[in-house]
Amino acid sequence: MSRGSRTVLVWLVTCLAALVALTGWSMASPPGSSPDDDYHLASIWCAQGVDPDRCASVEGEPGQRLLPLLASGAGTCFATDFAASGACQDDLTSTKPQVATGHGNWGGAYPPYFYRVMSVFIGPEVPRSVLAMRLASSVIVVALVAGLAALLPRRRRPLAAVPLVLTSVPLSLSVLASTNPSGWAVLGAATLWPALYVAFEVDGWRRNALAAFAVLAAFVGAGSRADGCLFVLMSVALVLIIRVRHLRRAPVVTAAAAVCFVLAAAIFLSSGHASALTESLGYTRPELTTTQLLLINLSSLPTLWLGAFSAGPLGRIGWLDTPLPPMVAMLTVAAWFGVLLQGWRRVFPAKLVALGLVGAALVVQPMYLLMQSHVLVGEGVQPRYVLPVLVIFTGLSLLGTRGTTLRLTPPAYWGIVAALGLAHAVALHVQVRRYVTGLDASKILFGDDLEWWWGVGPGPTLVWVAASLGFTWVTAAVLRQALVRPGRPRGSARAGFGAGRSSATPPHSA
Known part of the structure; x- marks a missing residue:
């Protein structure tokens, strides 16, 4: 088999594995289990x-x-x-x-667009209809991420999937494969900015294709929720700021960015939920002064960021009623933050500006909503509301001048794959167990004690095992693009989380 054939085969297997992993989360819970x-x-x-x-x-x-x-x-x-x-x-x-x-x-x-797309799959039975909607959402996720990866040049390809994988366990996976529009908000934010950013540095058909893809990603993000529109607006403004010198040289991409901006602004202004920016969320803490509220919320703000990894009191998934073992948060945060630290080792002016702006958004956006409604962290504002910004911040941290900064030595690579794979298996097992018997049972395999399961498809044990293996394969495949091996002629790579460029061979690509 030729090298090109092997690459295509691995690509197809990775897409299939991603779909299997998302299908596992689609089947892990009954209708009505997603937030709201x-x-x-x-x-x-x-x-x-x-x-x-x-x-x-x-x-x-x-x-x-x-x-x-x-x-x-x-x-x-x-x-x-x-x-x-x-x-x-x-x-x-x-x-x-x-x-x-x-x-x-x-x-x-x-915005009505997410609901209208999902309504196509309504059938005579509600459970099967909900399952069909979740599977359709999973297919859309795989199609957009794989499509972006195919359009990006090889040196930029990690931007398509690595940020999503690093931030996926458990919250992102649970909403991407659900009937909650927050999944589209995450997907739009994760795919829009890389498409626009890279479109400014390529030519020919790739530039036009990435520009068109950016418009599609903007529609997905803006068609989800009112705050999804804001994430689209933020992504477009961010790329235009850090690519300001390239605007005249790429009129097609600049026009596409303008279309994305106008589209998101129009959907936002037509959405009644936009009033949440000026009105209360429905809760209030009248016993606290503004200063007290500000200080308490600032000190508790990391709870919203790390809740996406199941850390802290807001780390529960579903209706914030499914607690996960601390192991999940420990493994996911360690893998995510370790990669961030390596990404921050190499910075340049545009990257510093982008990280500063998005880092400020991680503070300003939730703080504005909290202070406007006079509530505390955890009352009305949940981790999934800041998850799209977290995904963008992760991707920007990996940004390099010509490619990405992610360089993983074999021990670091296998450590991250093992950590995320184990955390995912544990999180999905708890999710399945919570609904098939309730968490008052604690068996590893799901046997004859099932109280609930779908009337179609494989059993819960097979779903859990297949989805866990699928996610581990996807993690290994997308991170292998950053795998480097110490060069022999001039000694080994430097010790640490990743290897330096001078002492490492080019990264392998899946």
């Missing part, structure tokens, strides 16, 4: 307007809709109790619209 799924499922079922078979109107109540049981708040019967399995949904089998709710997007609070 009572709102988002209702919004999906009503995305195409009033329909007597899906989303019926309520006579005399224009703000309410009739929905099937599992597509309404009734499907979240297990929320807030990690000992309760998904078995409480067994009696919610009716598919006729019969539950009245006013909790949905028919008022236009969120």
Whole structure:
């Protein structure tokens, strides 16, 4: 087999492994288990307007809709109790619209595009429809990330997947393979800025393709949530600032950036949820002065950042009701921060400006929402709201002048792969266990004691094992692009997390 054939084969296997990993998270929990799924499922079922078979109107109540049981708040019967399995949904089998709710997007609070795309997969049975939506979201994630990696030149290719992989366990994976629009917000932020940034330094068909891809990524990000629009606006402004010298030399890319900006601004201004920037989130702490609130929130702000890795009181997934072992946070934070430290060893002016701006956004964005609503960290603002900014910050940390700064010696490479693979396996196991029996059971394999599982597809043990192996393969494949081996003629590479350029061979690429 030729080298090119092997490369294509590994590429296809990696995409398949990523899809298997996301499918594992899609099947790990029942309908209604994603954050605020009572709102988002209702919004999906009503995305195409009033329909007597899906989303019926309520006579005399224009703000309410009739929905099937599992597509309404009734499907979240297990929320807030990690000992309760998904078995409480067994009696919610009716598919006729019969539950009245006013909790949905028919008022236009969120952009409608995510809900409309997901509504294509509505079928006669709610559970199978939800599973189809999650699988469709997983396919979209793999398609966009793989497409970006294919368009980026080899030296920039790690920017497509490495930041997502490093920040994926467990929160990012749980929302990317869900019916929550936060998944699209993360995906848009992760793929937009690399496409725009690299488009300014390439020529020909690659430049035009990356410019078109950036518009698509902007639509995905802005079509998710109102804050997804802000992440798109921030990404475009960030790239234009650090590429200001290249704007005239690449009019096609500059025009694409303008289209992305206008698209996100138009969707944001038409979204009712944009009022969250000027109004309260619905909570308040009147007993605290502004100074007290400011100091407490500043000291607690890392809880929001590290919550994406399951650290701290906001590190629970689902409805913030699924606790994970401290091992998960220890392994994921160690791998992520170790890579960041290596990325910061090599900086240049544009990278410093970008890191400063995005680092400031990690503070200003949540602090503004918290102070505007006069609430504490954990009340109304969750880690998934800052996760897209965290992914962008991770990618910028890896940025080099002509490629990426990530250089991993074999011990560092295998250490990160093992850490992330183990953390993912533990997190997914807890997620599956939480819903098939509740966390009051603690067996490793899922046997005859199942209280809940899908009526189709493989069993929970096979899903867990396959998804864990798939994620480990993806981690190994995307990080192998940064693997270097000590050169023999002039001695070994320097000791440390990564090897220096002068004493290492070029990185291998998957």
